[in-house]
Amino acid sequence: RSLLQKQQQIQPQGHIGEIENLLAGGIAGAFSKTCTAPLARLTILFQLQGMQSEAAVLSRPSLWREASRIINEEGFRAFWKGNLVTVAHRLPYSALNFYAYEQYKTLLYSSPVLRSYIGNGSGSPFVNFVSGGLAGITAASATYPLDLVRTRLAAQRNAMYYQGIGHAFRTICKEEGLLGLYKGLGATMLGVGPTLAINFATYEYMKSFWLSHRPNDSTLIVSLGCGGLAGIASSTATFPLDLVRRRMQVEGAGGRARVYKTGLMGTFKLIFKTEGIRGLYRGLLPEYYKVVPGVGITFMIYETLKTLFLPPPAP
Numbered sequence: 001r002s003l004l005q006k007q008q009q010i011q012p013q014g015h016i017g018e019i020e021n022l023l024a025g026g027i028a029g030a031f032s033k034t035c036t037a038p039l040a041r042l043t044i045l046f047q048l049q050g051m052q053s054e055a056a057v058l059s060r061p062s063l064w065r066e067a068s069r070i071i072n073e074e075g076f077r078a079f080w081k082g083n084l085v086t087v088a089h090r091l092p093y094s095a096l097n098f099y100a101y102e103q104y105k106t107l108l109y110s111s112p113v114l115r116s117y118i119g120n121g122s123g124s125p126f127v128n129f130v131s132g133g134l135a136g137i138t139a140a141s142a143t144y145p146l147d148l149v150r151t152r153l154a155a156q157r158n159a160m161y162y163q164g165i166g167h168a169f170r171t172i173c174k175e176e177g178l179l180g181l182y183k184g185l186g187a188t189m190l191g192v193g194p195t196l197a198i199n200f201a202t203y204e205y206m207k208s209f210w211l212s213h214r215p216n217d218s219t220l221i222v223s224l225g226c227g228g229l230a231g232i233a234s235s236t237a238t239f240p241l242d243l244v245r246r247r248m249q250v251e252g253a254g255g256r257a258r259v260y261k262t263g264l265m266g267t268f269k270l271i272f273k274t275e276g277i278r279g280l281y282r283g284l285l286p287e288y289y290k291v292v293p294g295v296g297i298t299f300m301i302y303e304t305l306k307t308l309f310l311p312p313p314a315p
Contacts, residue, residue, distance in 0.1 A: 016309040021102060022095040024305035029094020030087045032297040037086060038079035039290035042066055044154045044246060046283030063286055085153055085165045089146035093139045098302060100135035101200060123208060129201035136196025140188055145169070145181040147188070151249045184248035187264050191241035195234045202230040203299055223303045224296040231295030235287050240280040242287075244268055 016024070033040065045066060070078050108114055108127045118124040140147070149168045162168035172180045206226040210217065235242075244267050271279045 016306055016311075018099065020309035021099050021306075024302050024309060025098030026091040026095030027305060028298045028301035029090040029097070031301055032294050033086050033090045034080075034083060035297055036290045036294040037083045038067075039286050040086070040294075041070075041079055041081060041154045042286040043283045043290055044151060046286060063289075081154055081156065085146060085150045085168075088165065089143055089150050093143040093147070094298070096139035096142055097135050097196065100138045101131050101196075104131035104134045123204070125201050125205055128204045129197045132200030133193040133197030135200070136192040137189055140192040141185075144185055144188065148172075148181055148183060148249050151246060155246075155250050184245045187241055187245035187248055187267075190264070191238050191245055195238045195242075198234040198237055199230045199295065202233045203227055203295075206230065219303060219307075220300055223300040227296035227299035228292040230299075231291030232288060234295075235284070235291045239284055239287060240268070243280060243282060244271065247271070 042063060046063075074081070105127055108131060114127070118127065149162075149165060149172070152168055152172070153162055153165075156162065162171060169181070176183070203226050206229055207222055210222050210226060244264065248264075248267060268280075275282070
C-alpha cells in the first residue's frame, strides 16, 4: 500500500473542542519560544549585523563571540530580552495557527471537487501544505504588530530606546505612524505562508512515514523528531525572506538611518549587492539551533495537550 493509504489509517480518531485546540496551540508555542529565546535573540542580532557599519562585525561573525558579548555587556538575563512580548505574541499566534490549520483542513476536505482528486482519506500532503500556508498567513496577519515590537525589543543592545511593550507601541505610533506597526508585513506574508506550509506538510508526512514503519515508538519522540526536521526544511527554504523582513522591521527604529527604501525586491537586491549570497543567510546557523528544538517542542507539546484534552472514551 502507498504511504498515503498508511497515512489515512493512522490519523487520530478523537477530536478536541475549539477552545481546547486554541489552548493547546497557544501553550505549545509560548513554551517553545521561552525555551529557545536565547537562540532566537542571537538569530535576530546576526540577521541585523549587515545594518551595522563596523567592518569587524561583518567580516567574521561568531555565534559564541556574540553570546559572550551579551553575557559580559548585558548579563545572562539579556538572552530573554523581549521574551514577555514574545510570549504575548506567540500565545495568540500559535493558538490561531493550529486552530486555523485544522479549520482550513476541514474546509478543504469538505470540497467535493477536491475529494474527487484525493479520495475519502484525511492525509493528503497537498491539503496539509495549503492549510498550513493559509493558517500561517491568517495568524501572522492578526498578530503582526506584536511581532514587530518583539523584534525591536530583541534587537536593542545597550541603549534601551524602547522601555517596554507599551512604550514601544506608543513610540512607534508617534514617530512612524500607525502603519509603522506593519512595517515589513509584505515580506512576512511572503515568508510565513511557505514556511508554515512546509512546516505542517513535512511534519505530517514525516510523522506518518515514521509511524507506518515504527508504530510502537513514543509519540513524544516522534513529534519532537519530525518537528525538528520540519523546522530545518522550512527554515532553509525561507530564511532569506525572514532576514529581509527583520531588516525592514527595525529600519528607522531609534533614529536608525533608512537604508532600504525600495521595497521588498529592492531590499533583496541591496543585501545581495553589498553582502553577497551569504548575507541573505546571515544567522542561519543559530536559526538551525533554534528551530530544531523549537519546532520539535511546539509539535510535541501540542500533540501531548491534544491527547490530554481528548474526551474520555464512551463506556
